[in-house]
Amino acid sequence: MNDTARTREVARAYVERSEQRDWAGLAQLLAEDMVYEMPQTGERIRSRERFLQFNREYPGDWHLSVGRIVADGANAAVWMQVSSGSELMDACAWLELSAQGLITRVTDFWPEAYEPPAGREHLVERFSRSAT
Template sequence: MTAHGSSTAPADLRSTVARHWTATEARDWTAVASTLADGVVYDLPQTRERIRGKEAFLRFYREYPGDWHVRVERLVAEGDQVVSWIHARVGPEEMHAITFFGGDAEGRITTITDFWPEPYEPPAGREHLTERY
């Protein structure tokens, strides 16, 4: 993988993912749709859910409850893969997520896998090795 700001991925996929997040935050569903392949597959491993197809994906985003917002912290691209680190806010709750995107030859998003890690307290016994922040 490359550092933030540089990419060995096709420029179109990296920019497609950036447009995807910008359009998502703006609730511009037509623009979000333009970033997706018709057969896009969206996976959420923590809830063991899968959504197939552009229309179902768009409906999921449109119907997601609450006042939610996303901000891209970093995009990393390599080959036909782009990874984003986002900051999300749903009402008063804030969290970070890692999202993996796959793309096709036309630079459209074909796969999306969201990881929404839940914070937890570390196990006891390693305080002498770690720094908490």
């Protein structure tokens, strides 16, 4: 298996194991000294154990599914559909893997939905998100 295929497989497993709350399985994908960052909140978590604890303690009944994975060598971008109760969101996680195939860095982007500015209605059509 080439690096890109392995990276794509690890990225998919990252989302699936998170969704399943398979913390032991997720730990197998992570480097011990991995770094997790959320640019919107300016938060950084250093270490596999702290990252796993963060996820175990995260509130709510949240769910993840893969929308798309783009991988190139040791890097992947994962577009996820996220639901929490009736709220639907898109998120994008950028993953970096070590030569051993472990995730060393995750950068999570959680863009907020917003209403578009007026004046371009003649160019666009609006669509509704639905749970996948």
